[in-house]
Amino acid sequence: MWREIKPDERLEVEVDGFKVVAYSFGTGDEVVFCLNGGPGLPCDYLREAHSCLMDEGYRIVAFxxxxxxASDRPADTGLWTIGRYVEETETVRQALNLGKVHMLGHSWGGWLAIDYALTYPENLKTLILEDTVADIPHLVQELERLRGALGSETIAMMQKHEAQGTIDHPEYLAAIAILTYRHVCRLSTWPAPVKRSLDDWNMGPYGTMQGPNEFLYTGNLRDWNRVRDLPKITVPVLITCGEHDELTPACALRMKLGLPNAELRVFANASHMPFYENPQAYYPAVLEFLSRRGAAL
Known part of the structure; x- marks a missing residue:
């Protein structure tokens, strides 16, 4: 189960002249390399959810x-591209001498992990794609379905504010709040690491790459689609999602059907953060996959 653990190492890596800060837990030879969601979020929420895997002999690295x-925060919006983040991820892996890793990508980190796997397949042992997608246009269709459950009048209201650019209006924000509770985290009290990440969200990368909120995609990733390339990813893949996930089970199935060596787990009573919402089911599933598929290599 997750708990807050002080990292064994805090490491600084230079990436194109900027400082990027990484955190390492445990000393095992098998490395789980975590790519968190966002974009623009600190890694606290994902780091603290997975550092406990050190108890099973794994080394956990996040950045x-x-x-x-704690990394540098330049203002140049030209830096906020998935290709640059792929190269940043590889720079961190090399600088920390991680070797071949079990890569775990959550949400936006899953999109990054897919592009990384297509660029540097030789550096992966396994791939864990959590609460993520391989096709943003398909996700947008799914989000419209989730929004539709709010009712026609609410949808009309949301569309009006999106068209007018008044998405800071209280009634629009109220609708987003309902969707967030239903499909991002269904816990009545959100865990401290999640709150820390959200309170320190840099909306520069987020707005440039994704959009103004979780349910409206307007950024440079809005047309991102790697479904045709998924057959090139041949390492063992575990896909996970919550039954109420904003990045829906239909999106997860779309990935599974495209990957030649993948399995899918959908967690009950969870949305976008099963590691916090249903840890009793989540951790055994991840550890069993790592033990079975990782050992088989």
Whole structure:
């Protein structure tokens, strides 16, 4: 189960002249390399959810992506591209001498992990794609379905504010709040690491790459789609999601059907953060996959 653990090492890596801060837990030879969601979030929420895997003999490594957390926060919007983040991820892996890793990508970190796997397949042992997608246009269709559950009048209200650019209006924000509770985290009290990450969200990368909120995609990733390339990823893949996930089970199935060596787990009573919402089911599933598929290599 997750708990807050002080990292064994805090490491600084230079990436294109900027400082990127990484955190390492445990000393095992098998490395779980975590890529958190956002974009623009510090890694606290994902780091603290997975550092406990050190108890099972794994080394866990996470880092604050450029623009987040303790890493440098340049203002150049030209830096906020998935290709640059792929190269940043590889720079961190090399600088920390991680070797071949079990890469775990959550949400936006899953999109990054897919592009990394297509660029540097030789550096992966396994791939864990959590609460993520391989096709943003398909996700947008799914989000419209989730929004539709609010009712026609609410949808009309949201569309009006999006068209007018008044998405800071209280009634629009109220609708987003309902969707967030239903599909991002269904816990009545959000865990401290989640709150820390959200309170320190850099909206520069987020707005440039994704959009103004979780349910409206307007950024440079809005047309991102790697479904045709998924057959090139041949390492063992575990796909996970919550039954109420904003990045829906239909999106997860779309990935599974495209990957030649993948399995899928959908966690009950969870949305976008099963590691906090249903840890009793989440951790055994991840550890069993790592033990079975990792050992088989």
């Amino acid at each position: 604050d992506q450029l623009g987040t957390g």
